[in-house]
Amino acid sequence: MTDGPQSRPPKSENLPASEDVVEIVPGILRLMLPVFLPGLGHVNCYAIEDDRGLALIDPGLPDGASHEALRQRLTSVGLDIADVHTVVITHSHHDHYGGVARLAQLDTRHPLQVVAHQGFGSKWHRAYEDVDIGEDSADLLHRPLEEIEAVAAKLVRPTPWGDITPQIPAEPLRHYADGIGIRASMQPPAPTTIVTNADRIELGGVSYEVIHTPGHADDHICLWGAENGVFFSGDHVLPHITPHISGITDYEDPLGEFFRSLALVGSYDEATIVLPAHGDPFNDLPGRAQAISDHHVERLERVREIGSEVGDAEVEAYMRMLFRERSWGGMASSETFAHLEWLRLHDGATRTEVNGRLRYDLGS
Ligand SMILES: [Zn+2]
Ligand SMILES: [Zn+2]
Numbered sequence: 001m002t003d004g005p006q007s008r009p010p011k012s013e014n015l016p017a018s019e020d021v022v023e024i025v026p027g028i029l030r031l032m033l034p035v036f037l038p039g040l041g042h043v044n045c046y047a048i049e050d051d052r053g054l055a056l057i058d059p060g061l062p063d064g065a066s067h068e069a070l071r072q073r074l075t076s077v078g079l080d081i082a083d084v085h086t087v088v089i090t091h092s093h094h095d096h097y098g099g100v101a102r103l104a105q106l107d108t109r110h111p112l113q114v115v116a117h118q119g120f121g122s123k124w125h126r127a128y129e130d131v132d133i134g135e136d137s138a139d140l141l142h143r144p145l146e147e148i149e150a151v152a153a154k155l156v157r158p159t160p161w162g163d164i165t166p167q168i169p170a171e172p173l174r175h176y177a178d179g180i181g182i183r184a185s186m187q188p189p190a191p192t193t194i195v196t197n198a199d200r201i202e203l204g205g206v207s208y209e210v211i212h213t214p215g216h217a218d219d220h221i222c223l224w225g226a227e228n229g230v231f232f233s234g235d236h237v238l239p240h241i242t243p244h245i246s247g248i249t250d251y252e253d254p255l256g257e258f259f260r261s262l263a264l265v266g267s268y269d270e271a272t273i274v275l276p277a278h279g280d281p282f283n284d285l286p287g288r289a290q291a292i293s294d295h296h297v298e299r300l301e302r303v304r305e306i307g308s309e310v311g312d313a314e315v316e317a318y319m320r321m322l323f324r325e326r327s328w329g330g331m332a333s334s335e336t337f338a339h340l341e342w343l344r345l346h347d348g349a350t351r352t353e354v355n356g357r358l359r360y361d362l363g364s
Contacts, residue, residue, distance in 0.1 A: 011240035013240055024275060029046065057088045060096075081106065163333060224268055229271060304347075
């Protein structure tokens with residue numbers, strides 16, 4: 001061993017999807033499923049066995065490769081995908097709900113119960129229901145990419161600040177939809193069991209409290225098991241990366257909601273292990289929630305500085321100064337909008353609308 005500059009270990013959220021299935025705590029298995037999303041190497045699906053079969057939390061993306069990975073990982077530890085009776089979805093991002101479409105087509109031993117928050121998918125359903133996507137073929141692998149791109153273009157929606165949402169790239173969309181069709185692969189499934197804050201659900205004989213945590217997504221839920229000390233944090237609290245804040249929201253103050261939801265989960269200091277939707281399990285839930293909150297307080301300060309430079313400007317102008325160029329785009333704009341709205345509601349910033357686009361002036 002020599003002393004020298006240490007290379008920084010990769011963030012565990014970036015690690016590729018290992019085939020190993022690990023029993024994190026008795027009765028809870030971690031299955032890492034592949035994803036094709038910037039900055040993420042996998043999504044965690046948690047499998048919990050009971051006397052009827054299996055419950056899954058977040059069954060991954062809609063593509064066949066994710067479904068096969070799920071099937072094989074379960075088989076490798078002697079479990080059968082046909083025994084899945086329940087899926088709990090932490091929120092309506094399709095790396096979390098997408099896998100439900102293929103599970104629902106399986107000949108499972110029990111009808112599939114889909115558990116999600118009361119507001120699940122409300123921001124996304126309309127986009128898919130209102131759009132005529134043409135012939136919804138399940139045989140997409142052999143269709144020209146331009147055709148798929150044309151459908152993807154129809155799925156974009158206006159944002160509150162006057163842009164449109166980013167278009168889903170055609171190549172992953174083709175794989176998501178192959179064999180099941182575009183609508184089934186993209187549209188959030190209809191929950192069979194709707195939950196709200198403080199409801200309880202039983203998984204593997206343990207009763208979990210549902211905690212509604214808007215911010216990353218309006219319909220995000222976490223699960224807290226007081227009996228086993230396990231806290232499922234979804235994308236609300238991740239071990240290393242700071243979760244994205246959605247500006248596509250029904251809430252007036254998305255960043256304020258995120259702060260409130262972080263303070264709420266930070267009060268669960270009896271949690272002995274936190275199981276996130278991306279990355280490795282971790283322990284210090286209050287500490288991590290506080291660190292994410294502190295990060296956004298710093299970002300607000302940075303937005304104030306930018307405001308004194310740019311004066312009265314559109315969200316995009318702020319976004320380009322707040323984020324590094326490689327991160328520019330719809331998600332960065334969405335998060336910038338959430339910070340600007342917080343400053344409008346709590347810090348005297350003013351907002352105007354010019355030609356359908358919002359502009360913010362933070363004063364000097
Ligand atoms: Zn998410
Ligand atoms: Zn996610």
